[in-house]
Amino acid sequence: MTNPGPQAELVRRSLKRRYRKERRFRCYGIAAISIALFSLVILFTDIVSKGYTGFIKTTVTLEVHLDGELMYLSDASDPDQIAMADFQAPIIKALQEYFPQATSRADKRELSRMTGSYASNQVRDLLTENPGWLGSTRIIEFPAHDTVSVYVKHAGDPGYSIRLTEQQQRWTDELLSKGVIDTGFNDVFFTSGDSREPSNAGILGALIGSLLTMGITLVIAFPVGVAAAVYLEEFAPSNSLTDFIEVNINNLAAVPSIIFGLLGLAVFIGVFGMPRSVPVVGGLVLALMTLPTIIISSRAAIKSVPPSIREAAEGIGASKMQVVLHHVLPLAMPGMLTGSIIGMAQALGETAPLLLIGMVAFIVEIPDGFFSSATVLPVQIFIWAGSAEQGFVELASAGIMVLLAFLITMNAFAIWLRKRLERRW
């Protein structure tokens, strides 16, 4: 026997170095995870810090004397006069109550830029609805102009530039202290469609558009996906056609989403002549896109049903179809639902294919059907993120928070469903 001494000594001496290496390797792992989690935290903090102001609106509440002479309006029920009248004048007049010295043309122009660009339309609509109000004095709440709103919410924030003149800033401060300009919960954001003016823009249109689109996607993708999974797991003979179907499903799962947009543009709009920007086409495209996800997860759910169930059913004389419909499908349903909800969550956040089929148009009206022009949540966020006015950035972040809230709810529901219903065999 040789003496193990020197070798053991060698190993012992190298141990320190090897343990150091071991510790270093472990640190690399911790660093990697920290980087990933840190990015997640930064992402969410950034969105929330940019977006929470989107849920706050700035309003200007004025006592407006609806003076017919000032507006060149003698009869508010006459559409011709309504079309010609000047509805900005009473608003400026009401503001001048606070600043009597602001009478020059330039001052008036600056005053008119304290309230939002649609303030005069608001007065017009009120008068068209209630022609009797002409000549009376009403308290009206106007959305503040975008620049005023930015000043009120973000003064001192280097990310925003204040575009008010010094005089306007003075006015704003004074009106703020008098309570004329005030901030409150942004209900407009949840009750209106898109607008050119950030203070009038809301997410409701996009939300309804998303719901309509997702409705179509669910109605198509879920039954077709489940049926396809049942066929492939239970009925498909092992031949080259089945192999081809499987290869196709696996590849479709990895095809970039934008390619599905090209498909929608060329086939649904080009060949079948369907209209652009409608939820039906969007829903169809997203259904084709989520189909592989649903098929793959449904197959996994079917596979997890133990063979003993099938054998027992067959043993008492059930046909193959009866085994599947009466026993396998009900037992696999929780897994299938979970997979489908996760697939739907993916579809809800998808943007690129919808850009190509024209759902990126500027749409003010809230969609009222599957064939009316619409946009969806992520596309609305995309539109706002690219808009020039500063006020849209916070709206985009607020929109992201709404979208993320939906996604988190859906995923949480999927997890709950799985925990609740899935049986362990």
Next chain:
Amino acid sequence: MQTADLLPLILVLAAVAYGFAYMRSRSVAAPLGGIRNLKALPAYYAARAALWCAIPALVILGTWAAFEGKVIQDIVMASLPAELAPQSAGHASLTLSQISNLAAGKLDPAMVPDGISGAAALLQELREQSSRFKALLVILISVLGGAFAWTRVAPHINARKSVERTLQRLFFVCAAVAILTTIGIVFSVIFETVRFFGKVPMSEFLFGTSWSPQTALRADQIGSEGAFGIIPLFTGTLMISAIALLIAVPVGLLSAVYLSEYASRPVRAVVKPLLEMLAGVPTVVYGFFAALTVAPFIRDLALMLGLEASSQSALAAGLVMGIMIIPFVSSLSDDVINAVPRTLRDGSLALGATQSETMKNVIFPAALPGIMGGILLAASRAIGETMIVVMAAGLAANLTANPLDSVTTVTVQIVTLLTGDQEFDSAKTLAAFALGMMLFIVTLLLNVIALKVVRKYREQYD
């Protein structure tokens, strides 16, 4: 009647057929001594009647609705008098929208030539006729189908078998949708691509080094042809994807290793779902983050270091894309590492190797093919990613190797060319489909190779 109204009607008819067939099967069975003497349960006779009622009607409705618009359009266009007949595709689409706006009452008839208003009237009439015939035909077929199945409720006929056969065929059709989708994708890009190569030679497309797809308004304008060289787009795509992979591969791989080898159970239970949250964030959110937070940050940082950086740098888009695919890499690596047999690991540890030595010298080499497959899949994901680059990378097709410069990618150009005003048949619009085809081919190849590698590797240890 509209398609949307006919669908529920068909369902109602099917339900009625179900009810009638159910009652009939019971009344047929009663004199024989109960349903025991039927070949199938009453519900199967009823289901067969419902299927007969619904399926042929639905097929006809679907086909009609799919081609109705196109056929009517063609008839209307053919009816136009010779002097109004459109000369070009652009003119045709303009005329068509004029006609349909007129028919919808959005356009004043006084504003257009007589021929157009005649065509609009024809369009209106054809549409009404078509929807009337469609409704009649669909209802007729559905009632006839239901009635036929109703007459075939007889004790000696096994309705269960035919219902099951039909269902199985339906299931097959659903599975075949996957094939149809692939065929649809291939055909939708191939036709337009072939037409594109009719206008721009393939060699110029594949090897040209300049990309400026602006087609001029006037014929004599400078640069009116546009340039369609794909090389700058390729280099831009590659650069952004490479940056993304440089971030995602080490971070994803090392986190997977740590989670599967070192982390305690509670840590894993918290960290893993958090990592997966990164994968669940919609790409438009990453795009927003990249464009409004990361890109300005990088620009300021570069300025501080005395470097010139574009406000839409490739680095910003690549970094954020890297974050996006971290969970993708880590979950794939996790699978692969866990697939390495326990015996290899135990053998190495028993010989006295530390965990990191086991990892580096035993598990990694064994898992390498699988990890490579995962990286290829991640690369294909990065190449096809759209929203981050649309929002954070630029539009200018620079041929550059500087990550602080602005570059553009294939997906950005597809979106740019196909959103906004577009004319059919112009090289600009067709180019988007040619780019789509390149993207499809490249990602398909990457996926096929990756799946092959992963499968081969799995077989080794199964």
